[in-house]
Every structure is written in C-alpha cells, then in structure tokens.
C-alpha cells in the first residue's frame with residue numbers, strides 16, 4: 001500500500017520530510033563538465049504509483065554511500081530530500097522539482113512491489129513528425145523496429161573527444177519512420193544486432209532521447225549519459241509491439257536495410273521493407289550461389305550415435321582440442337591448458353519442409369538454445385539402447401524452425417551434403433510467418449513448365465480447427481490469384497502454376513498424415529504444417545494453399 005507516502009505531484013521546496021515509494025526508471029552518472037573522467041553527480045528518474053515522475057540527484061559527497069546501490073526498474077522507499085528547482089534546460093520529466101539526497105536520506109528496497117512499473121513514457125512517432133513546434137527541452141521515449149541503418153562513423157566532439165556516430169531508422173506499426181542518431185557506446189551496443197537479412201524484428205526502446213528538427217526533418221538523438229537504448233528487451237511494451245508487428249506486416253520482410261547515407265537526410269526516404277528470402281529446402285539444395293541463406297523446416301532426424309554428437313573443446317574457447325599431451329590438453333588457439341577437455345555440441349540433424357529434406361550440422365550455441373541444456377549436462381544420460389545419443393537431444397525433434405545455413409562450394413558441387421547452421425530462429429510467430437507462406441510463394445517456381453510438379457505437397461496454416469465459427473480461416477496472402485475450390489477437381493487454371501487457396505472438407509484430422517505425425521495444439525490453435533494426403537468427406541472446411549500433381553489429386557478425390 002502506498003498510504004503514508006507522498007505523491008510526486010505534490011512535491012515542493014517547503015519541507016524536507018518527504019517520503020516516497022517509487023521505482024527507479026533510469027539511473028546514470030553525470031560527468032564533470034570540465035573533466036569528463038570525474039563524476040559530478042548520480043542522477044535518477046523516479047516513478048510513483050500515479051505514474052508521476054521526478055528527477056533525483058546524489059551529490060559527490062554521498063557517492064560512497066549510494067554508488068552501486070540502486071538498480072533500474074526496482075522499487076524503493078525513500079525519505080528525506082532537499083527539494084530544489086535545478087533550472088535545467090533539458091528535462092527528463094515534466095516535474096519542475098528535483099529531489100536531492102541529503103545525509104539524512106534513508107532508502108529501503110521493496111522486494112514485493114505494490115504497484116506496477118511504467119518504465120517508459122512512449123511518444124508516438126507521428127506526434128513528433130507533425131509537431132508544429134518541437135519541444136526539444138523535454139527528453140522522450142520511443143519504441144520502434146529498426147528498419148534501416150547507416151555505417152557508423154568516427155567523429156571528434158567539440159571537446160576533442162573521439163567517439164562514434166551512427167544513424168538507425170526506426171519504424172512504428174504504421175511504418176512511420178524516424179531517424180535516430182546514436183553516439184559512443186550505444187553504437188557498439190546496437191551494431192552486433194544489425195546483421196543483414198535478419199528475420200526477427202529488431203525492436204528497440206530509446207529512453208530519454210532528445211528530439212531535434214533540422215531542415216524540416218525530425219530526428220531524435222542520444223543526449224549524453226542520460227539516454228539509454230534497450231535492444232529487444234524482455235518487457236511488456238516490447239512484447240505487445242512485436243505481437244502487433246508480426247500480426248500486421250503483410251508478408252515477411254528483410255528487417256533491416258542498409259542506407260547508403262549522406263547523413264540523416266537521405267536516410268528514411270530510401271527505406272522499404274522488401275520480401276525476405278526464406279527459401280524452400282529444395283531451392284537450398286539446388287542453390288548454386290555461395291553464402292548464407294535462410295530456410296525453414298521441421299527437424300525430423302538426429303543423425304548421431306553415442307559418440308559423434310559432441311566434440312572435445314578447450315575450456316576457454318570453442319576450439320577443438322586433440323589428444324592430451326601428458327595429462328593436459330593444450331589449446332592451439334588460445335594456449336589455455338587444462339586437465340580435462342570441455343564438451344560442446346556438434347550434431348548432425350535433418351530438416352524437412354514439404355519440398356525436401358536437408359542434412360545440417362548444428363553447433364553448440366544453437367543446440368543448447370533448442371534443448372535447453374549444455375552438452376556436459378547430458379553426456380552421462382542413459383540411452384535406452386545403450387548405443388545411441390543422450391535422449392535429451394530428442395527435444396529437438398519435431399521443432400519447426402528457421403535456419404540460417406551457409407552454402408559452401410563443396411555443397412554446390414555436391415562433394416559435401418552437409419550444410420552448416422549459422423543461426424536458428426525458434427520464435428513460433430516468426431517461423432509461422434515465414435514458413436508456410438514462403439512455401440506457397442515458391443510454389444510457382446517449383447512447378448514445371450506445364451504447371452505440374454513431380455511431387456504433391458500441401459502447406460497450410462490452419463487456425464482454430466476445433467471451434468465452430470471458423471470454417472474459413474487463415475492466410476490470405478495471394479487473394480487476387482486465389483480460386484476457391486470446394487470438393488471439386490481443380491480447374492485447368494489451378495494446374496497452371498497459379499497460387500491457389502483451396503477449401504477442402506475432411507472428416508477428421510487423422511486423415512492428414514503429418515510430417516511430424518502429430519498436431520500441435522497450443523492456445524486453442526491447431527496448426528497443420530504439411531500434409532500428404534487429402535480426403536474429402538464433409539465435416540470441417542479448411543482453407544489451404546497448395547501445389548499439386550494432377551494424378552495425385554485425381555487419385556485422392558472421389559469419383560476415381
């Protein structure tokens with residue numbers, strides 16, 4: 001309960017016995033203006049039960065007592081402050097006052113918060129873009145997806161300090177773009193996330209950024225030490241944004257494009273979300289181009305025995321170590337020696353997507369990510385047959401994922417059938433978003449000249465199979481080229497390589513022999529990933545995207 005605590009909106013300079021129960025939403029150190037190496041004060045922004053905020057300040061004399069004490073987004077009770085108007089030109093809150101710590105200030109951490117944190121005051125991007133008069137004295141928070149970037153540049157500040165500057169372009173859910181200028185450490189913080197051809201949206205929250213307008217163009221920039229960038233943080237605001245984003249983007253997209261920049265001005269205009277290339281496994285196997293590509297598929301096999309799912313590595317780095325010298329292993333890369341080697345995953349797996357199967361090598365990071373345990377932790381597991389790999393590895397089976405694989409020359413000329421996994425994406429929404437649709441849009445490529453492919457495959461996203469009001473559901477990617485077929489042999493047009501959406505009646509789910517041999521049920525949703533068999537007795541109407549072989553269709557439909 002917050003009884004007995006003062007509300008931040010009531011703070012004034014007329015007393016000292018203030019008592020707050022507040023979250024710390026931001027804490028930073030202000031360097032001395034004349035000597036950057038010296039800290040002048042520790043600053044905080046506090047939030048109370050009503051969502052009101054105030055800046056708090058700890059002067060040099062009290063550093064020893066408080067430095068390292070506070071944690072962002074944690075709740076504290078605090079009492080006794082000297083309230084002043086610091087008359088700062090750039091403000092972090094709308095509150096006039098600053099509460100200064102004194103020697104009498106008492107703070108207790110609250111382990112079980114009684115109200116919720118409101119970490120950000122998010123400003124909608126359009127409000128900034130159309131603002132008649134831009135208030136650049138108020139720092140603000142922005143959420144968005146990073147959709148563009150420039151290369152970082154080294155710059156020298158007016159105080160002759162070397163630093164880096166980089167522009168990233170972020171977009172809101174309506175694709176309103178805003179240039180964000182990052183400096184110094186923030187550049188280093190975001191660069192590792194800005195790889196090309198990423199499939200997961202990169203969502204950032206910019207906290208306490210300064211708006212600016214130059215030549216009629218609005219941007220925000222980091223403002224000394226108060227600004228902070230949160231990259232894909234595990235927070236409600238970001239989960240909500242991400243959910244809306246994945247639900248609203250019409251198709252998958254290359255998430256970040258390079259801006260060949262001459263400064264901010266050229267930035268946003270050049271950006272466009274294009275189509276990402278998540279290829280079918282068939283396309284990947286026939287690829288003649290070296291380099292990384294994304295594919296989607298379900299893990300259907302682990303090709304390993306009892307001693308070939310791991311390798312012995314250095315304990316300090318991932319380098320493989322050979323037989324020990326004497327009783328010690330020596331790493332040829334980092335020189336570390338140790339009495340015993342470490343175990344890391346190196347597992348051969350096969351994935352299937354309806355167009356084919358591919359063999360891939362999965363390394364330690366990805367395998368750990370999927371099964372949730374380290375190689376060392378499962379090495380002593382009993383295997384039922386005594387011969388096989390540890391059963392925990394089976395956790396990977398049936399997982400539907402996106403894989404970033406590296407196509408090497410040896411893969412192209414078929415000397416090596418095993419592709420190396422560079423990265424995986426196991427986010428269900430993103431996998432769903434990219435996989436079934438991509439199979440569809442690839443289907444016209446798969447079809448041969450006369451429109452008939454050699455195989456029959458069905459990819460479908462199917463929602464709410466069990467509920468009653470949903471007879472027609474799902475993905476309307478190719479609405480304009482869609483023909484709806486109901487218990488009928490497809491028309492000629494259907495066989496000409498046109499993408500189709502077909503409604504089928506089936507009597508029960510078991511008639512779908514799924515590649516995974518099971519139907520995933522989650523949150524009331526059923527998803528059928530790939531079906532190999534169709535029946536047409538009426539019961540539920542499902543909507544599918546297909547490409548098919550004429551004779552297969554005929555043999556499965558009634559009247560044949």
Ligand SMILES: [Zn+2]
Pocket residue numbers: 314315316317318319331332333334335336
């Ligand atoms: Zn090493």
